[in-house]
Amino acid sequence: MGWARLPRTLGLIVLVAVAVVLGTGLGSVTIPPAEVLGALWRGLSGQEALGSDVIVWQIRLPRVAMGLLVGAALSVSGAAFQGVFRNPLADPYLLGVASGSALGATLAVVLEWPRALIPVAALVAALGAVALVLALARRGRQFPPTRLILAGVVVGSVLSAASTALILRGQDRARLVLSYTLGDLGFSGWRDVLTVLPYVALGAGTLLALARALDTLQLGDLTARSLGVPVERLRLLVVIAASVATAGAVAYVGIIGFLGLIVPHIVRLAFGAGHRTLLGACAVLGGAGLVLADLLARTTPLSQVGIVTTLLGGPFFLWLLRRQHD
Amino acid sequence: MKSTILISLTFALSANAGATTYPLTLQDDLGRKVIIKSEPKRIISMLPSTSETLCALKVCERLVGVDAYSDYPAQLGKVPKVGDLFTPNIEAIVAAKPDLVLISKDGKLEGPLTQAGITVFALYPVTYDEVFSKTLTLGKLVNREAAAKTLVTGMARDIAKTEILTRSAVNRPTAYYEIDPTPYTVGPKSFLGVLLGKAGARNIIPESMGEFPKVDPEFIVKANPQLMLGLDRQAAAARPGWAGLQAVKSGRVIDIPAELGSSLSRPGPRLPQALRGLARLIHPELFR
Numbered sequence: 001m002g003w004a005r006l007p008r009t010l011g012l013i014v015l016v017a018v019a020v021v022l023g024t025g026l027g028s029v030t031i032p033p034a035e036v037l038g039a040l041w042r043g044l045s046g047q048e049a050l051g052s053d054v055i056v057w058q059i060r061l062p063r064v065a066m067g068l069l070v071g072a073a074l075s076v077s078g079a080a081f082q083g084v085f086r087n088p089l090a091d092p093y094l095l096g097v098a099s100g101s102a103l104g105a106t107l108a109v110v111l112e113w114p115r116a117l118i119p120v121a122a123l124v125a126a127l128g129a130v131a132l133v134l135a136l137a138r139r140g141r142q143f144p145p146t147r148l149i150l151a152g153v154v155v156g157s158v159l160s161a162a163s164t165a166l167i168l169r170g171q172d173r174a175r176l177v178l179s180y181t182l183g184d185l186g187f188s189g190w191r192d193v194l195t196v197l198p199y200v201a202l203g204a205g206t207l208l209a210l211a212r213a214l215d216t217l218q219l220g221d222l223t224a225r226s227l228g229v230p231v232e233r234l235r236l237l238v239v240i241a242a243s244v245a246t247a248g249a250v251a252y253v254g255i256i257g258f259l260g261l262i263v264p265h266i267v268r269l270a271f272g273a274g275h276r277t278l279l280g281a282c283a284v285l286g287g288a289g290l291v292l293a294d295l296l297a298r299t300t301p302l303s304q305v306g307i308v309t310t311l312l313g314g315p316f317f318l319w320l321l322r323r324q325h326d
Numbered sequence: 327m328k329s330t331i332l333i334s335l336t337f338a339l340s341a342n343a344g345a346t347t348y349p350l351t352l353q354d355d356l357g358r359k360v361i362i363k364s365e366p367k368r369i370i371s372m373l374p375s376t377s378e379t380l381c382a383l384k385v386c387e388r389l390v391g392v393d394a395y396s397d398y399p400a401q402l403g404k405v406p407k408v409g410d411l412f413t414p415n416i417e418a419i420v421a422a423k424p425d426l427v428l429i430s431k432d433g434k435l436e437g438p439l440t441q442a443g444i445t446v447f448a449l450y451p452v453t454y455d456e457v458f459s460k461t462l463t464l465g466k467l468v469n470r471e472a473a474a475k476t477l478v479t480g481m482a483r484d485i486a487k488t489e490i491l492t493r494s495a496v497n498r499p500t501a502y503y504e505i506d507p508t509p510y511t512v513g514p515k516s517f518l519g520v521l522l523g524k525a526g527a528r529n530i531i532p533e534s535m536g537e538f539p540k541v542d543p544e545f546i547v548k549a550n551p552q553l554m555l556g557l558d559r560q561a562a563a564a565r566p567g568w569a570g571l572q573a574v575k576s577g578r579v580i581d582i583p584a585e586l587g588s589s590l591s592r593p594g595p596r597l598p599q600a601l602r603g604l605a606r607l608i609h610p611e612l613f614r
Contacts, residue, residue, distance in 0.1 A: 027544050028542035029544050029545055029547075055544045055547050057567075058566045058567030059543060059547060060544065179508040186542075187566060298542050304540075
C-alpha cells in the first residue's frame with residue numbers, strides 16, 4: 001500500500017469507526033450517549049446490566065457485527081467474481097446462491113418448520129444450487145466462464161420460479177418469505193453472528209489468499225497459464241469460496257442486493273484494481289456500508305436493509321460513474 | 327342493561343328495514359359506481375369474511391362459488407372453489423354464470439370480469455367500524471337489509487357483553503400482539519388493535535406507527551410489555567435480548583390457537599367470538 005493512498009486508507013478506518021459508533025448509539029429507541037458508554041463499560045467489566053444495556057448488548061452490537069460480516073462477505077465475493085469472470089457486472093449471486101437459498105427458506109416456511117431451521121434449509125439449498133451450476137457448466141475438467149454464467153442464470157430462474165409457485169400456494173405466510181428475500185438484519189443475535197462467522201472467514205480468507213493469482217488472471221487465461229497459474233482450479237476455488245461466504249451470509253439475513261456489485265467498483269475507483277488492496281478494502285467498506293444502511297432501515301420507514309441498499313446504492317453509483325467521466 | 331338492548335334491538339328492526347328496490351346503484355370500495363340490476367341469486371364471493379357474512383344473512387345457498395380460503399361455516403365445503411384473489415380461476419367464475427361477484431381491494435379480478443359482462447362489487451373491511459358498515463352494505467346488495475341490521479345489532483350486543491366483563495378487570499396489562507414473526511404488529515386503529523383494547527389490554531404500539539406496522543425489536547424490548555400474543559414462549563425467549571423481558575419471564579407469552587386465529591383474522595360475523603376468545607386469553611380470571 002503506497003503513501004499516496006494513506007488519506008484514503010485513513011478515510012476507510014474512520015468510516016468503519018463512525019459506522020460502528022452510530023450503529024451502536026442510534027436506533028428506534030433513543031439512548032443518550034453517556035448511557036450507551038455506561039452499558040458498554042458495565043458489560044466489559046462484568047457488572048449488573050441496567051435498563052437499556054440489553055438493547056445495546058443483545059440487539060445493537062450483534063446487529064452491527066452481523067452487518068460488518070455480511071457486508072464484507074458480499075463485497076469480497078462480488079469483487080472476486082468480477083475478477084475471475086473479468087466481468088464488471090458479476091455479483092455474489094451470479095451462480096444461483098440467492099435463488100437457491102430463497103427456495104430453501106421458502107420450503108422451510110411453507111412446510112412450517114421451526115424458525116431456527118430456516119437458515120439451515122437456506123444454506124443447504126444455496127450450496128446445492130451452486131453445486132448444480134458447477135455440474136451443468138462443467139466440460140471435462142474445465143469450467144468455461146460463459147457456461148458458468150449461463151448455467152447460473154438458468155438455474156437461478158428455475159429456482160426462483162419454484163419459490164414463487166410455493167409462495168402462491170402458502171399465501172398467508174408469504175410475508176415471511178418476502179421479508180427474507182428482501183434482506184433483513186432484524187433478529188441477529190450473537191449466536192447467529194457466531195454461526196455465520198466461520199463461513200465468511202473461510203470463504204473471504206481463501207479469496208484474500210488467492211489475490212495474487214486473481215491479478216495474474218486479469219492478463220487473460222493464456223498468459224496466466226504460461227505464468228504457471230492453474231486457471232481452471234483457481235476459477236473453481238474462487239467460485240466455491242465466494243459461494244460459501246455468500247451462502248452463509250444469505251442464509252441468516254436474506255438477499256441484500258446491490259452491495260456486492262457496487263462496492264468493488266467504488267474501491268477500484270479509490271484504490272486501483274490490485275486484488276490484494278481491492279479485496280481488503282472491499283471487506284472494510286462493504287461492512288461499514290451495510291451497517292450504515294441497516295441504521296437507516298431501522299430508523300426510517302424504509303424498514304428493510306435490502307430496500308435501502310438498492311434504493312440508495314443505485315443513484316450513488318451512477319453519480320460516481322458520472323464524476324469519473326467529467 | 328337488558329332492557330336497553332331490547333329497546334335498541336326493536337328500534338333497529340323497525341327502522342325502515344324494508345326490501346331493497348332494484349336496480350340499485352351503490353359505490354364500492356374501489357370507488358366505482360356499480361348498478362345491481364336485480365336481486366342477486368347466483369353469487370360468487372372471493373373473500374372468506376364476505377362468504378361468512380352472506381351465510382350469516384341466510385343466503386348461503388345463493389353462493390355458486392367461493393375462494394379457496396372460504397372454509398367457514400362448514401356448509402361452504404360443498405360450494406365449488408374458484409381459486410383465490412391472486413390466482414383466480416376466471417374460466418370457472420364465468421362458467422358458473424354469477425349475477426354478482428364480490429371481490430376485495432386486492433387482485434386483478436375487476437377488469438376481466440367486467441369485460442365478460444359480469445357485475446363485480448369490491449367490499450373490504452379494514453377498520454373496526456367498517457366490519458359493521460360493510461355488513462349493512464352487503465345486506466342491502468342481496469335484499470337482506472333487515473337480517474343485516476339484526477346481525478349487526480346482535481354483534482354489537484355480544485361485544486358489549488365482553489366489554490362489560492373486561493372493564494371489571496383489576497389490571498389492564500400492556501401487550502404486544504404479533505401477526506407475523508418478521509415482526510409485524512397491530513396499531514390501535516386497526517380492527518385487531520380495537521379488539522385488543524376491548525379485550526382488556528393496553529397496546530404498546532402508538533397510533534402514529536400506523537395500522538399494521540413492522541417494528542424494530544429494540545422498541546419492544548424498551549416497552550417491555552407484560553403480555554405477548556401471537557407467538558410462543560420458546561420463540562420469544564430465543565430472540566436476542568428478549569429472554570429477560572417480563573412477559574417471557576412470567577410465562578405470559580401466548581400463542582393464538584388456530585381456531586381463534588381464524589376468527590381473529592376475518593373481519594366478519596365471528597368478531598364477538600373472536601373478542602371473547604381474546605379476552606379469555608388475556609383475562610382468564612374473568613371467565614371462571
